[in-house]
Amino acid sequence: CEDFSTYPKAKFIGEFGTQSYPTFQTYATVTTPEDWRVDSPMTGFRNRGWANGVEAFESQFKRHFRLPATWTVPNNPEKSYKLFRSFIYLTHMQQARCHETAINYWRRLRSQPAALTMGVLYWQLN
Numbered sequence: 001c002e003d004f005s006t007y008p009k010a011k012f013i014g015e016f017g018t019q020s021y022p023t024f025q026t027y028a029t030v031t032t033p034e035d036w037r038v039d040s041p042m043t044g045f046r047n048r049g050w051a052n053g054v055e056a057f058e059s060q061f062k063r064h065f066r067l068p069a070t071w072t073v074p075n076n077p078e079k080s081y082k083l084f085r086s087f088i089y090l091t092h093m094q095q096a097r098c099h100e101t102a103i104n105y106w107r108r109l110r111s112q113p114a115a116l117t118m119g120v121l122y123w124q125l126n
Helices: 024-029 041-046 053-061 077-111
Strands: 012-016 119-122
Touching (some): 024 077, 077 119
C-alpha cells in the first residue's frame, strides 16, 4: 500500500481504503478479555477472510517498526493484552501511512493532464 505506482490515475477515486482495527476502547465493548490476543479466534474473524491477516499486517509493520518476537505470551495474559494493544495501535499507524501515500500521490496528479484527479473517497477509517 506504500507503493504509489500501484494506484490508478483517474479524475475521481471512488473508493479505496486500508484495513485496521478499531480503537481498543471500541473493540472492548463488543469482545471479551479472551479475545484480547493477536492469536484469538476473534482476531481472525475480524480480518473478514483476509487470508493470513496477521501475517500480512506484520509484513507491512516490519518495514518501519520494531516488532516483538511474538504477539502472544502463553500463561501471561497481561503481557499478551499489552501486545494486543500495541498490535491495534500499529494497524492504525500502518493505515495512516497507506492513506498518506495514496492521498499525496493523487494530490500530485491534480495538475497532470493524464489524470487531473480532483477527488478521493476513502473508507474504513477506524
